[in-house]
Amino acid sequence: MARTVNKKLAEFISERFNEIMIETGLDLEIFAAYSKIGYSTFRTYHSRTVPISVETLHRICEPFDILLSDFFTANTPLIISEKIKNKANTFAAQYILEKKKIIKEDDIIFHKKPVGSGNKWERDMIKYITLHTDYFHTERSIADMVHDFTKDFDFPLESGRIYELLRKYVGPTLKKEPSMRLNNDKKTSNRTVFLYSKI
Known part of the structure; x- marks a missing residue:
């Protein structure tokens, strides 16, 4: 698989993602879901495997109320409001519950193979x-x-x-x-x- 051409920029973007995750307490999967980006796609951006477009980066930053100009200002911490952090954490809790519910909901004991479509x-x-x-x-x-x-x-x-x-x-x-x-x-x-x- 091809890797990004500008390694320093890719590393900077990945580190900024890490900063947002640390600030909000979101893991990689929930961070992607909250940003409405597919998990496998987001992983390629985070691991610096493929380049990311400005439009996609804007989409990722938007739910955290981060301006692209702030995102790209090196050596300046990203500020995420408490309101946004609370919203992200509420989303994370619901996301985890939904995942557990899907498994738990089928704490169902299947007495026979399910049928249907x-x-x-x-x-x-x-x-x-x-x-x-x-x-x-x-x-x-x-x-x-x-x-x-x-x-x-x-x-x-x-x-x-x-x-x-x-x-x-x-x-x-x-x-x-x-x-x-x-x-x-x-x-x-x-x-x-x-x-x-x-x-």
Whole structure:
């Protein structure tokens, strides 16, 4: 993956994001959600992997009431009002509750495999597989899941949707570990594959 050309600027922007997170107490995921930026996209900005546009930066700064001119004034701390901090913390609490509720709401004991269609059925199925089967007793990659979910559970999903469901609805019950993979020539691939299993 290409990296930003201006490393110093990218590092400065990333440090400014850290400053806002420290000031507000938000973690990376909630910071992205509060700014209405996709989490994976925001991570690339924070990790200095890809450049960020001025428009996107403005969108990130706006909910914190930070002017771009202030954001780019080096050696000057960013001032975030107590009102904004309280608003951000209220958002964070609701965000965490919502995540817990989705898992807790289905503290439901599934006596049998859920049936139906649509988003709720997909959520129920991913929770059923995670919480009520032994599927994740063995480490599984997303590619494994695409194949196995269709074959073993009659639950066809694309890899992106599986990743989204795992992250949103069963994240705390699974661990995600990086694993090196081999290419066809038996050499180690530069691409990291993540394996999911029960905590």
